[in-house]
Amino acid sequence: MSSEAPGTTHRAAAGPDALRLVAKRNRRLSHLAVWFLSLVPALLLVFDFFTMRLGVNPIETITNRTGWWAMTMLVLTLAITPLRRLFGWHALVRYRRQVGLATFIYASLHLATYALLDLGLDLSHLGEDIVKRPFITVGFAGWLLLLALAITSTNGWIRRLGKRWATLHKAVYLVAGLALLHFFWSQKADRSRPLQFLALFVLVLGVRVGYAWLKRRRAAIRS
Amino acid sequence: MNLKRILARASDEVTPEKVYLSRREFMRGAGVVAGTVAASAVATSFGQDAGAAVDGLLGLGTTDEAPNTLEAITTYNNFYEFGYDKADPSRNSGDFMPLPWSVTVDGLADNTGEFAFEDLVSRFAIEQRIYRMRCVEAWSMVIPWNGFMLRDLVAMAAPQPEARYVAFTSVLRPEQMIGQRRGLLPFPYVEGLRLDEAMNPLVILATGLYDKPLYNANGAPIRLVVPWKYGFKGIKSIVRISFVAEEPPTTWNIMAPHEYGFYANVNPDVDHPRWSQGSERRIGEFRRRDTLPFNGYGELVADLYAGMDLVRNY
Numbered sequence: 001m002s003s004e005a006p007g008t009t010h011r012a013a014a015g016p017d018a019l020r021l022v023a024k025r026n027r028r029l030s031h032l033a034v035w036f037l038s039l040v041p042a043l044l045l046v047f048d049f050f051t052m053r054l055g056v057n058p059i060e061t062i063t064n065r066t067g068w069w070a071m072t073m074l075v076l077t078l079a080i081t082p083l084r085r086l087f088g089w090h091a092l093v094r095y096r097r098q099v100g101l102a103t104f105i106y107a108s109l110h111l112a113t114y115a116l117l118d119l120g121l122d123l124s125h126l127g128e129d130i131v132k133r134p135f136i137t138v139g140f141a142g143w144l145l146l147l148a149l150a151i152t153s154t155n156g157w158i159r160r161l162g163k164r165w166a167t168l169h170k171a172v173y174l175v176a177g178l179a180l181l182h183f184f185w186s187q188k189a190d191r192s193r194p195l196q197f198l199a200l201f202v203l204v205l206g207v208r209v210g211y212a213w214l215k216r217r218r219a220a221i222r223s
Numbered sequence: 224m225n226l227k228r229i230l231a232r233a234s235d236e237v238t239p240e241k242v243y244l245s246r247r248e249f250m251r252g253a254g255v256v257a258g259t260v261a262a263s264a265v266a267t268s269f270g271q272d273a274g275a276a277v278d279g280l281l282g283l284g285t286t287d288e289a290p291n292t293l294e295a296i297t298t299y300n301n302f303y304e305f306g307y308d309k310a311d312p313s314r315n316s317g318d319f320m321p322l323p324w325s326v327t328v329d330g331l332a333d334n335t336g337e338f339a340f341e342d343l344v345s346r347f348a349i350e351q352r353i354y355r356m357r358c359v360e361a362w363s364m365v366i367p368w369n370g371f372m373l374r375d376l377v378a379m380a381a382p383q384p385e386a387r388y389v390a391f392t393s394v395l396r397p398e399q400m401i402g403q404r405r406g407l408l409p410f411p412y413v414e415g416l417r418l419d420e421a422m423n424p425l426v427i428l429a430t431g432l433y434d435k436p437l438y439n440a441n442g443a444p445i446r447l448v449v450p451w452k453y454g455f456k457g458i459k460s461i462v463r464i465s466f467v468a469e470e471p472p473t474t475w476n477i478m479a480p481h482e483y484g485f486y487a488n489v490n491p492d493v494d495h496p497r498w499s500q501g502s503e504r505r506i507g508e509f510r511r512r513d514t515l516p517f518n519g520y521g522e523l524v525a526d527l528y529a530g531m532d533l534v535r536n537y
Contacts, residue, residue: 055298055299055309055310056291056292056294056295056298056299056506056507057299057309057362057504057506059504060362060504118504118511119511120509120510120511125499125502128499129498129499132494132499133497133498133499134497135497135498185497186497188360189303189307189407189408189478190307190308190407192307
């Protein structure tokens with residue numbers, strides 16, 4: 001089975017021009033809707049800021065919320081393949097790039113909050129933190145990887161890199177590991193939130209492993 | 224100003240009348256619980272020092288920095304007995320019953336026993352102390368506490384010569400404290416001070432905040448405030464104060480020994496293993512400010528640690 005099999009290609013190819021145009025417009029609208037949905041948490045944050053709902057330490061709240069949403073978007077990005085395997089929702093793959101980019105956007109907001117608002121753009125301090133604080137080192141490394149994945153997410157880069165593109169984008173699993181470590185190490189005692197994400201990552205990766213195992217077994221039986 | 228000089232000046236300037244009055248007040252309080260002649264005699268010898276000190280040390284260390292709002296102080300703090308989140312103490316402490324309350328004083332002291340909260344409040348001089356509070360998480364506040372000096376209670380208890388430390392225990396009431404039911408830390412919370420630290424006049428047992436009784440969220444009805452140490456030393460809702468010979472266990476040190484030491488003095492030069500202690504965010508301010516050694520109280524406390532390696536004794 002091909003892993004990239006959006007069902008619409010068949011329909012669009014088979015249908016008349018008018019139908020194809022409608023499908024194209026709908027798809028564009030659906031992409032707009034996904035962008036809007038993924039930016040809702042950021043808009044809510046802005047709303048809460050201007051209505052003084054961020055508590056007495058707003059910078060801490062913004063840092064925590066953007067970090068939480070970066071983790072959530074990463075889980076959603078990694079959940080798309082399991083959802084296809086389990087329920088056959090192959091159309092979802094069309095939105096994977098967007099959700100991946102949303103992960104990068106929230107991770108960037110998270111980093112910017114820390115560097116610009118918390119440290120007040122004290123770059124020497126930022127450099128010192130990145131070198132001396134392991135939890136910031138791994139967080140920053142994760143962001144650098146996300147940056148590389150975001151830059152190479154365009155159609156042009158996919159073409160240019162060919163097979164190497166898929167290999168490069170396997171780095172998303174490394175990002176997940178670094179992000180989890182960053183979250184665990186940043187906590188004083190409360191491990192509940194990072195543990196929730198650990199459970200979700202285990203779940204979405206577990207489905208992949210289980211599927212690969214089934215496939216290998218089936219192939220072995222057939223031969 | 225050096226603390227020894229302040230103390231010296233206080234006793235020089237104090238009038239005999241004042242000494243007499245404050246000692247009499249002290250004796251009246253001590254008499255209620257002392258009972259025996261021997262204990263009274265001990266209380267008398269301590270009473271003179273304590274009485275003189277109270278007059279000379281009123282408002283000691285009080286800062287003229289703008290205090291944080293009552294809302295900030297009562298809705299943003301750590302009190303894991305009510306949950307991990309800093310909004311949890313104010314959210315989850317509604318069922319807690321701070322009164323009636325009593326504090327057990329025991330261990331290596333002559334005048335031990337169980338003291339009703341009301342007795343303690345009426346026995347000692349309650350004053351306002353506006354202190355900086357520096358959390359180990361690198362945020363800070365300015366808080367107008369009301370309370371009495373721990374040294375007065377120590378004097379009342381009359382510790383024996385072998386007593387070198389004071390150990391504190393928080394209340395254990397899982398039925399009223401959701402964080403205890405969830406086992407967020409090994410409860411009850413315990414803390415400790417060296418006896419000479421406990422005798423420093425900056426140390427207070429706070430019973431109020433902004434001239435109101437302490438809120439449940441902040442450790443009602445009685446809590447410790449040690450302004451030159453990280454906030455977690457300020458144990459809340461105290462039920463037991465024990466005089467002991469050995470350094471007592473402290474909760475955060477048990478949780479993570481390499482991150483939280485017994486002393487926990489505010490020190491910008493000794494970072495937490497995972498984050499810098501060089502600066503802090505004062506709640507309500509946008510820019511971070513530099514953290515001061517001993518939280519800015521060095522002149523009054525640095526003598527306590529003369530010759531000690533404060534990097535090793537973090």
